[in-house]
Amino acid sequence: MFKNKTFFGTLLLFGIVFTSLFLGACKHENLEIINGDSICFERDILPIFVSNCAMSGCHDATTQADEYDLSNYNAIMKKGISPGNPDDSEIWEVIVEGEMPPNGSLTREQKSYLKSWIAAGAKNGTNCVVQCDSNVYTYSGAISKIMSNCTGCHSGANASAQVDLSNHAGVQTVALNGRLMGSLLSKVGYASMPPYGSPRLTPCQITQLNKWIGNGCKND
């Protein structure tokens, strides 16, 4: 049927060339820009460094591979971050080029946070104060906002521990089986949440959660 084999061979070759050009162009993925006024270093950025870079043998305070200690704010700011300028920041460069972390483990969301944090001046200790009224404990007014600290790891098909906190049903499930408060209060037998030295939820937030659970975990 296809008499002209050379023609189809050429088509195939072009197909391969175009596909690889296209894939190559996708290396710099489109990242969401997050408002710098909502980024808190301790809560949103440090956990990314601690869990992906500051491991023993890599960029912890002892090893400091390539003289990068990425275990705390002052150390991170010593080398490779140019506040306000992600494209001038060596740390961002190696991430966006896919060289670091070596296993390519950062999610698109984590990269968005890192880039937006550097672009907003790479600040420490800002935007971390949570406005909280313990008399407000509806799902939409309080609980879903608390959970937005967790959904980076706990949403979708690959949610950590298969705990999806991005919707009412998911939160209700762990609220009722005890895992939610067990982990938030670091009870024996539960993984302590949020992890990696991130700030604990405030007493006010814990009160909101307890009241919401006591009131029947409504989707209100």
Ligand code: HEC
């Ligand atoms: C940086 C990622 C990350 C963040 C942020 C995070 N978690 Fe987790 N969470 C995990 C991982 C990983 C596990 C599994 C830990 C294990 O099994 O040792 C887990 C486990 C859990 C579990 C199951 C605990 C158990 O022992 O049954 C609950 C519930 C949970 N997280 C709730 C939360 C809540 C609520 C927040 C926000 C306040 C939160 N997590 C923030 C990564 C995260």
